[in-house]
Amino acid sequence: xxxxxxxxxxxxxxxxxxxxxxxxxxxxxxxxxxxxxxxxxxxxxxxxxxxxxxxxxxxxxxxxxxxxxxxxxxxxxxxxxxxxxxxxxxxxxxxxxxxxxxxxxxxxxxxxxxxxxxxxxxxxxxxxxxxxxxxxxxxxxxxxxxxxxxxxxxxxxxxxxxxxxxxxxxxxxxxxxxxxxxxxxxxxxxxxxxxxxxxxxxxxxxxxxxxxxxxxxxxxxxxxxxxxxxxxxxxxxxxxxxxxxxxxxxxxxxxxxxxxxxxxxxxxxxxxxxxxxxxxxxxxxxxxxxxxxxxxxxxxxxxxxxxxxxxxxxxxxxxxxxxxxxxxxxxxxxxxxxxxxxxxxxxxxxxxxxxxxxxxxxxxxxxxxxxxxxxxxxxxxxxxxxxxxxxxxxxxxxxxxxxxxxxxxxxxxxxxxxxxxxx
Amino acid sequence: xxxxxxxxxxxxxxxxxxxxxxxxxxxxxxxxxxxxxxxxxxxxxxxxxxxxxxxxxxxxxxxxxxxxxxxxxxxxxxxxxxxxxxxxxxxxxxxxxxxxxxxxxxxxxxxx
Numbered sequence: 099x100x101x102x103x104x105x106x107x108x109x110x111x112x113x114x115x116x117x118x119x120x121x122x123x124x125x126x127x128x129x130x131x132x133x134x135x136x137x138x139x140x141x142x143x144x145x146x147x148x149x150x151x152x153x154x155x156x157x158x159x160x161x162x163x164x165x166x167x168x169x170x171x172x173x174x175x176x177x178x179x180x181x182x183x184x185x186x187x188x189x190x191x192x193x194x195x196x197x198x199x200x201x202x203x204x205x206x207x208x209x210x211x212x213x214x215x216x217x218x219x220x221x222x223x224x225x226x227x228x229x230x231x232x233x234x235x236x237x238x239x240x241x242x243x244x245x246x247x248x249x250x251x252x253x254x255x256x257x258x259x260x261x262x263x264x265x266x267x268x269x270x271x272x273x274x275x276x277x278x279x280x281x282x283x284x285x286x287x288x289x290x291x292x293x294x295x296x297x298x299x300x301x302x303x304x305x306x307x308x309x310x311x312x313x314x315x316x317x318x319x320x321x322x323x324x325x326x327x328x329x330x331x332x333x334x335x336x337x338x339x340x341x342x343x344x345x346x347x348x349x350x351x352x353x354x355x356x357x358x359x360x361x362x363x364x365x366x367x368x369x370x371x372x373x374x375x376x377x378x379x380x381x382x383x384x385x386x387x388x389x390x391x392x393x394x395x396x397x398x399x400x401x402x403x404x405x406x407x408x409x410x411x412x413x414x415x416x417x418x419x420x421x422x423x424x425x426x427x428x429x430x431x432x433x434x435x436x437x438x439x440x441x442x443x444x445x446x447x448x449x450x451x452x453x454x455x456x457x458x459x460x461x462x463x464x465x466x467x468x469x470x471x472x473x474x475x476x477x478x479x480x481x482x483x484x485x486x487x488x489x490x491x492x493x494x495x496x497x498x499x500x501x502x503x504x505x506x507x508x509x510x511x512x513x514x515x516x517x518x519x520x521x
Numbered sequence: 522x523x524x525x526x527x528x529x530x531x532x533x534x535x536x537x538x539x540x541x542x543x544x545x546x547x548x549x550x551x552x553x554x555x556x557x558x559x560x561x562x563x564x565x566x567x568x569x570x571x572x573x574x575x576x577x578x579x580x581x582x583x584x585x586x587x588x589x590x591x592x593x594x595x596x597x598x599x600x601x602x603x604x605x606x607x608x609x610x611x612x613x614x615x616x617x618x619x620x621x622x623x624x625x626x627x628x629x630x631x632x633x
Contacts, residue, residue, distance in 0.1 A: 104549075104552065105545065105548070108545070109545060110541035110542065110544075110545040110548075111542055113541075121584060141541055141544055142538075142544070144544075144548075145548050146543045146568040146596070147545055147568065148548055148551075149547070149548055149551035149565075149616065150565035150566050150567060150568065150596065150598060151565050151567070152565070205523070219552075223531075238540070238541040238542070239542075240538075240539075240540030240541075240542075242540070243540055243542065296544045321559075339540065374612050401549045456605065
C-alpha cells in the first residue's frame with residue numbers, strides 16, 4: 099500500500115543523468131541511444147509501480163537495478179539478432195559475463211555524471227552544443243525542456259544535441275578512458291560551460307521562470323560536484339561556485355510580487371537568501387588558496403561587495419571599480435566596459451561614468467543593446483538631463499527583447515516625467 | 522458501503538514520452554490521491570503490461586490485448602464508496618484521469 103515516503107526534488111532528473119552516465123561508462127558511447135532508451139523505460143516502470151504501490155526503500159537502487167537488467171536484456175537481444183543474421187563472432191566486449199562484470203552495482207557509482215559533463219565539454223564540440231547535450235543527458239531535461247530553458251526552438255535544441263552526439267561518436271572517446279590529463283586540460287572549458295549555463299538561467303527574465311531557475315540550480319549542483327570531486331580544479335572552481343551562490347541568493351528579491359523586475363537598488367536585502375551567501379563566503383575563502391586569479395575570483399569579489407553592503411547607498415563603489423578594472427584586463431569584454439562605467443559613475447562622478455560610456459565603440463554599443471541605452475539614460479537622469487534620459491530610454495524600449503524589460507523601462511520614463519513635473 | 526473497481530484505460534497509441542520531471546510530478550499526483558482519499562482506497566492496484574494474449578471462443582489464441590481497441594486496460598485500483606457518484610468523484614481525482622486517461626468504474630457484485 100502507499101505510504102508517506104516522498105522523493106527529493108528533481109530525483110528523477112538526477113537519477114536519469116546518473117544512470118545514463120553509469121551505463122554509458124560500461125557500455126561505451128556508441129551505445130548511448132540504447133542507454134537513453136533503457137533509462138527512460140526504467141523510469142517509466144518506476145512511476146507505474148510506485149504510483150499505486152508506494153515508493154521502495156531505496157528508490158535509487160531500485161532504478162539502477164531495473165535499468166541494468168533492461169540493458170542486459172537489450173544487449174542480449176541485439177546479440178541474438180546478430181548471431182541469427184550472420185555467423186560472425188559476437189564482439190567479446192558485450193558477452194554476458196563481461197557485461198555483468200562491467201556494469202557497476204549501485205554502491206560503486208561515483209562521479210560519473212560529472213565525468214560525463216567533462217566528456218560533453220570536448221574541445222571540438224561547440225559550447226552551445228555541449229550545454230544542450232549535457233542538459234539532456236547529465237541533467238535529465240527533455241528536448242522540449244532544453245528548448246524552453248535555453249529560449250531556442252525545439253528543432254535547434256535537437257540540432258545542437260545531435261551535433262554533440264555525432265561528434266562524440268566520431269571521436270570515440272570513452273568515459274572510462276577520460277584520464278587525469280584529459281580532465282585537467284578540460285577544467286577551464288567545464289568551468290566556462292557551467293558559467294554560461296548559470297547565466298542562461300540568470301540573465302533573462304523571459305520564458306518559464308521555474309525552468310530557468312532549474313538551469314541555475316543545475317549549474318550549482320555540477321559546480322558543487324566539481325569542487326568536491328576534482329581537487330586540482332579547486333581555486334577557480336570554488337570562486338565560480340561562490341559567484342553562482344551569491345547571485346542565486348538574490349533570485350526571489352529581484353522579482354516583484356506581480357512578476358516585475360526589481361532593480362538591485364530597490365531590492366529588499368532582507369529577502370536575499372543569507373544562508374546561500376554564507377555558504378558562498380566559505381567557498382570564497384577556499385578560492386583564495388594558491389596564486390591563481392581567474393575571472394570568477396574577480397566576479398565573485400564584485401558580487402560580494404554588493405552582498406556585504408547594508409543598503410544600496412552603502413555599496414563600496416570604489417572597490418567595485420577597482421575590481422572591474424582588473425576584470426577588464428584579464429577578461430576584456432564590452433559588458434565589462436559598461437559595468438565599469440556604471441561603477442565609476444557612482445564611485446567618482448556621473449560625468450566620469452558618462453565619459454567612459456561614450457568611449458565605448460559604436461560596434462560594441464550595438465552588442466550591448468538595450469543595456470548601454472539604459473545605462474546612459476540613468477546617468478543623464480541623475481545629471482538632471484531628463485529629456486536626454488527619456489530619449490535613450492525610448493531607444494532602449496524599442497530594443498528590449500521582452501515584455502518585462504519594456505515594462506521596467508516604461509516605468510523609469512513615467513517616474514522621470516513625474517519627478518520633472520513636481521520640480 | 523460498496524466496492525468499486527477503477528479500470529484504467531490508456532490510449533493504445535502511447536502519448537509522447539514524459540520527461541523525468543513530468544514523471545516525478547505524476548508520481549506526486551498518486552501520493553496526493555492516496556492522501557486525499559486514505560482508507561477509501563482499498564487496493565492501490567497494479568499496472569498491466571502492454572503485452573497479452575486473447576483466447577477466442579473457439580479456443581484460438583491471439584497475441585496482445587484486443588488490437589482493434591482504441592484503448593487498452595493499463596491498470597486498476599479498488600475503492601470503497603457509498604454509490605457510483607462517490608466512486609466517480611474518487612476516480613476524477615486520480616492521476617490517470619488528470620493526465621487525460623479514461624477510467625471505467627464498475628461496482629463489485631459482492632458474491633465473494
